[in-house]
Amino acid sequence: MSLSEAEREAIESVIQSDRVVLFMKGTRTQPQCGFSATTIGILDAILSDYTTVNVLEHPEVREGIKTYSNWPTIPQLYIENEFMGGCDVVKQMFNTGALHEALGVEAPDRTPPTISLSDAAARTIRNATEGNSGMSVHLSIDARWQHNFNLGPAEGHEVKASDNGVEILMDVATAQKAKGLSIDMTETLQGSGFSIDNPNAPPPVTQLSVRDLKDALDEGEEVHLYDVRPPLEREKASITGGRPMDEDGMTEIDALPRDAMLVFYCHTGQRSQGAAENYRLQGFGNVHNLAGGISAWSAEIDESVPRY
Numbered sequence: 001m002s003l004s005e006a007e008r009e010a011i012e013s014v015i016q017s018d019r020v021v022l023f024m025k026g027t028r029t030q031p032q033c034g035f036s037a038t039t040i041g042i043l044d045a046i047l048s049d050y051t052t053v054n055v056l057e058h059p060e061v062r063e064g065i066k067t068y069s070n071w072p073t074i075p076q077l078y079i080e081n082e083f084m085g086g087c088d089v090v091k092q093m094f095n096t097g098a099l100h101e102a103l104g105v106e107a108p109d110r111t112p113p114t115i116s117l118s119d120a121a122a123r124t125i126r127n128a129t130e131g132n133s134g135m136s137v138h139l140s141i142d143a144r145w146q147h148n149f150n151l152g153p154a155e156g157h158e159v160k161a162s163d164n165g166v167e168i169l170m171d172v173a174t175a176q177k178a179k180g181l182s183i184d185m186t187e188t189l190q191g192s193g194f195s196i197d198n199p200n201a202p203p204p205v206t207q208l209s210v211r212d213l214k215d216a217l218d219e220g221e222e223v224h225l226y227d228v229r230p231p232l233e234r235e236k237a238s239i240t241g242g243r244p245m246d247e248d249g250m251t252e253i254d255a256l257p258r259d260a261m262l263v264f265y266c267h268t269g270q271r272s273q274g275a276a277e278n279y280r281l282q283g284f285g286n287v288h289n290l291a292g293g294i295s296a297w298s299a300e301i302d303e304s305v306p307r308y
Contacts, residue, residue: 003067011061011068015078020050020103023065024075028052029250030278035087039075041143042094045173046105079103095157095172108172112161113179115168120185121194122164138169141177144281145201149194177201205276208263208288210297216261217241224256225263227294228275233267237306239297245275258283265290265297267308 003011015021022039026032031040043050055062055074062074069076069083077084079102084090093099097107117125125137128151135151138158142148158169161178170178177200186195216223226249227234227242234244242265243249253262262284264272269292276289290297298305 003064007060007064008068011064014051014053014061015081018051019080020047021053021078022050022075023053023055023061023078025054025056027054027250029254029282032056033074035073036075037143039077039087039090042090042099042173043077045176046094046100046103091171092157109176110159110172111175112159113170113175113181115161115163115178115180116182117164117166118182118184119164121183122166124185124192124194125166125168136169137167139174139178140171141174141198145177145198147194147196147198202280202283203285205273205280206288207269207291209291210301213263213288213290213297214301221261223261223263224253225265226253226275228264228266228272229294233308236308237294237298239265239294239302239305253279256284259286260284261286261288263288263290265293267293268295269293 020043022043024031024033024036024039026036028040028044031037040052053061055065065074065076066072071083071086073086075087075090077086077090084093084099084102090099093102094108100107129135129137132151134153136154138150138152140148140150154169157171159172159175161168161170161175177198180199182197184195184197185192213223213225223241225239225242226245227238228245231244243252245264256262262276262279264275264279264287266272269289272293273289276287280287292299294305295307298307
């Protein structure tokens, strides 16, 4: 694909619009692919403000930026009008401190986190490395706070944490999430596996009953109530005080303190669970899903709200 002069100028205009510009799939609050989510997580750990371009909304940009950068994948990061690379490059730059240098911010904290391994967990890890010369145990904690172990060669930039005679390698972002991590073993129907207690992980989404929501509203608590249903459903029925989960709603949530009480609802509580999980993983620590949704609200609290 070749770019016309107009297309090239349009892309350059976007790149020059801010010091840091990320072309990605989805938005900063709702990335639509794992690579975009990873890159967003890295940038959010360093910067409070930067520009993102959702290529899913602009197909011509999605293809055009690949030609412009001569890079086949999305996301793509530009700093000071200079192309840095995609997700893997950004991860490597973050772990080595090169990204911090490019952004003019303080180098990352490479202090090894204090971790705790039970005898059973340490034994399992030792058994996994026996006979695998040159291989190390790596731990990564992703944006969804999932803990993943794998065997692989050391790349040289990892942070090393150790306990009970076992060494575990982590990238910088994982090391910052792993402070106080406890690792044990547990038995499940699928067999034995690691049992991990991470004190840094955001608290789980609370299933809030409609009666508890009514009490909170009646008592004047500061409840931020959001309706994740599409407009046609909202026209059928709504809860007084609920705000639509549209672009304005998402912008409003982004500006709230991380301890604000967020309550999400839909028809029966299924779709709103996903929205609640999304904001929990963004660091909000007081997130609730309305159990039973507006259907339960109509049945138990306010019969005047139409059921459908």
